Amino acid sequence: MKNYVIGLDYGSDSVRAVLIDTENGQELASDVCHYKRWKNNEYCNPSINQFRQHPLDHIEGLESTIKSVVAQANVNPSEIKSICIDTTGSSPIPVNAEGTPLSLTKEFEHNPNAMMILWKDHTAINEANEINELAVSWGGEDFTKYEGGIYSSEWFWAKILHIIREDEAVKNAAHSWMEHCDYMTFLLIDDKDLATFKRSRCAAGHKAMWHEDWNGLPPEEFLTKLDPYLAQLRGKLYNETYTSDLVAGKLNQEWATRLGLTTDTIIAVGTFDAHSGAVGAKIDEHALVRVMGTSTCDIIVASHEAVGSKTVKGICGQVDGSVIPGYIGLEAGQSAFGDVLAWFKDTLSWPLDNLVYTSDVLSAEQKAQLKEEVESNFIKTLTEQAEAIPLSESIPTALDWVNGRRTPDANQGLKSAMTNLSLGTKAPHIFKALINSICFGSKKIVDRFEEEGVRIDSVIGIGGVARKSPFIMQTLANVLNKPIKVCASDQAPALGAAIYAAVAAGIYPNVIEAAKKMGSDFESEYFPQADKIEKYQELMDSYSVLSQFVESITK
Ligand SMILES: Nc1ncnc2c1ncn2[C@@H]1O[C@H](COP(=O)(O)OP(=O)(O)O)[C@@H](O)[C@H]1O
Ligand SMILES: O=C(CO)[C@@H](O)[C@@H](O)COP(=O)(O)O
Missing domain, CATH: 3.30.420.40 (ATPase, nucleotide binding domain)
Incomplete structure (x- = not known):
């Protein structure tokens, strides 16, 4: 049986x-x-x-x-x-x-x-x-x-x-x-x-x-x-x-x-x-598991001894047994992650939805075919072109707050913003800036855990984005300056x-x-690229300046 x-x-x-x-x-x-x-x-x-x-x-x-x-x-x-x-x-x-x-x-x-x-x-x-x-x-x-x-x-x-x-x-x-x-x-x-x-x-x-x-x-x-x-x-x-x-x-x-x-x-x-x-x-103590899809959820488990009476400021909570019974489960996250990119895709799709797919020039069958082709290549082509832009090239600085900020320090009233646009800014530049923004938002969470004394030795990525976007995962490894393993499941x-x-x-x-017997193995691992860390730190500084400014003018 x-x-x-x-x-x-x-x-x-x-x-x-x-x-x-x-x-x-x-x-x-x-x-x-x-x-x-x-x-x-x-x-x-x-x-x-x-x-x-x-x-x-x-x-x-x-x-x-x-x-x-x-x-x-x-x-x-x-x-x-x-x-x-x-x-x-x-x-x-x-x-x-x-x-x-x-x-x-x-x-x-x-x-x-x-x-x-x-x-x-x-x-x-x-x-x-x-x-x-x-x-x-x-x-x-x-x-x-x-x-x-x-x-x-x-x-x-x-x-x-x-x-x-x-x-x-x-x-x-x-x-x-x-x-x-x-x-x-x-x-x-x-x-x-x-x-x-x-x-x-x-x-x-x-x-x-x-x-x-x-x-x-x-x-x-x-x-x-x-x-x-x-x-x-x-x-x-x-x-x-x-x-x-x-x-x-x-x-x-x-x-x-x-x-x-x-x-x-x-x-x-x-x-x-x-x-x-x-x-x-297969989460373990001192591992941060990031569920990267529409939003992110960042999960850590820690023993009662490690947490003691400490309360971690600005996260979504610490609860006895929320992940593994007998351990404290800590949760943080971003209200939009893949959703930031989905928003940009929707925005760029306006002429398609309002002019192309509604036009009489194409038959219903042609429209359906075109739609299918566009759908399967949209994010893929944007990603390829964004990846090809060298880090030395000027790109916008963006915030990831299109759906507010979940953590650190929840403020759902915050909105996104973008600076450093020029006549030379094309869609892939903006896409790259948005990818940077979601990774910088992630770094703020990791920094907060570490500032509050929660040790993070390894990062594990799960969810749609972790498995589908090597470019985002590589950017994240560079921004966090930590290796990230991706779950095979x-x-x-x-x-x-x-x-x-x-x-x-x-x-x-x-x-x-x-979990030892039934949990997923890992399918890949991304390592920080030494020659890129410093540049990402510089870009992260611009993100921090912009986020402080936007927060200061948000009522
Ligand atoms: N190749 C990709 N590159 C970047 N983002 C992607 C890619 N594929 C899917 N996404 C984003 O992933 C999100 C869906 O994640 P998924 O984990 O599949 O679903 P959910 O969050 O509903 O559980 C969407 O926001 C989508 O825009
Ligand atoms: O907030 C939580 C859990 O606390 C999630 O359910 C929420 O972020 C939704 O995540 P997904 O969109 O399903 O990836």
């Missing part, structure tokens, strides 16, 4: 499932599903940084990817021992007393406020500021202290506060709120009691100010000063939280039937993508989720042992 597990990873644009052999971590099958409504830009308004996702996108993706991997691998359903789900976060969803998202009910089916508020939605900037002001002025404990000392508009309480102020109907109908990783887990399990449901430690600790020091979530006394609704909500949330090596429940009959699995399948407690990604990449977060699933099913005694 074989033991297989499934890891399900919800990213910003798509969900991926992997079916893994627990004996050696071999991937027997994988599948991806892009969110249909999201792809059509439904329920979003980028001009005000509103990014909402309909839970139907997630449910359809769950069903199609899991069914696909089970069919591809052609294994006996009883051999699929467990499933673990990771998602983005903080991505909260308002739910009714049954734990059903409001947007799955008729009244709210098209209301973006009743949907999942994606991590990169920054509509709650004012509410985050309010939380920060109260945290230091209310006369009690500063509950932001284990979340870097600054609460972000990307996180749980700020988002809820924003929605309930904006939408009375959602406020009245929402019995509770769930992180995306918790909701997807709750959907699958048999025990439907929201009050006892095992919520994710990772989500609660990094995004909802949950901490053992104050026995759970911030107290009602604090929350009521923000809004009495939050104090009431607290009573319907949770006190205890659970790490992802633990069992949340067993697969319920409805989903066992829909997926073709058995009700003996164990469902592990949910987690965030970056944290499971670090496990998939295409699906490190899903693999990490599969590792948690294997521990929850009792196949391995703990996450470290399971």
Whole structure:
């Protein structure tokens, strides 16, 4: 009898499932599903940084990817021992007393406020500021202290506060709120009691100010000063939280039937993508795992002895067990990484979208062909031409803050800027400047960890950009002046989720042992190029000057 597990990873644009052999971590099958409504830009308004996702996108993706991997691998359903789900976060969803998202009910089916508020939605900037002001002025404990000392508009309480102020109907109908990783887990399990449901430690600790020091979530006394609704909500949330090596429940009959699995399948407690990604990449003490995709998440694990009572300023948090149970997981990151380049590509695509693809000169078939060719060569050609520009040539200085700054020192109100443009500046120069900016933003994070006494001996890259762009990885190695190993797995977060699933099913005694056997190897390593380090340091100095200036003029 074989033991297989499934890891399900919800990213910003798509969900991926992997079916893994627990004996050696071999991937027997994988599948991806892009969110249909999201792809059509439904329920979003980028001009005000509103990014909402309909839970139907997630449910359809769950069903199609899991069914696909089970069919591809052609294994006996009883051999699929467990499933673990990771998602983005903080991505909260308002739910009714049954734990059903409001947007799955008729009244709210098209209301973006009743949907999942994606991590990169920054509509709650004012509410985050309010939380920060109260945290230091209310006369009690500063509950932001284990979340870097600054609460972000990307996180749980700020988002809820924003929605309930904006939408009375959602406020009245929402019995509770769930992180995306918790909701997807709750959907699958048999025990439907929201009050006892095992919520994710990772989500609660990094995004909802949950901490053992104050026995759970911030107290009602604090929350009521923000809004009495939050104090009431607290009573319907949770006190205890659970790490992802633990069992949340067993697969319920409805989903066992829909997926073709058995009700003996164990469902592990949910987690965030970056944290499971670090496990998939076999994170170790003093290693920094960077998940480089749309955004970045930078994950470190440290022992309790190493961290002691230290709180690291300006990061996204330090939480006991958020990556490996028994260790403190530290998280930082950039709100936009690949997204900076995606923004530039979109901007450059304006004449194509508005003049070329709409023109009558080309037939529908020619347009489709052209579109396909442009899509597959766009970033590739820009990258080749940017790489060919010598470092001695003048290029712009850019900031990576097109979606604000997540860390160090969250400030989602910051915007990007660019200097040093001339008539000689062409698209590849700007592209190179943007690549520099995302690498300089990364260096600021590494510097902050080191300034705060967190040792980083090695860097591991995972995610789309790490595997697809050798130029970005080489630039990053030069900027950080550290070697960077790239994880071989295409699906490190899903693999990490599969590792948690294997521990929850009792196949391995703990996450470290399971990761040793099942974790990904490395496929390449980038080393700093000695002749380029100094020049990148000079460019980094210009980045620092520009960032200080922009920050000083941002209200
Ligand atoms: N060759 C490339 N060079 C630079 N950026 C890329 C390249 N390919 C993809 N990207 C960027 O990677 C991001 C997607 O990363 P990925 O890890 O696949 O997804 P996600 O962040 O949703 O998990 C997008 O922002 C895209 O612009
Ligand atoms: O912030 C977190 C985790 O804390 C991520 O979920 C968020 O950056 C989303 O990452 P991806 O876009 O899926 O790479």
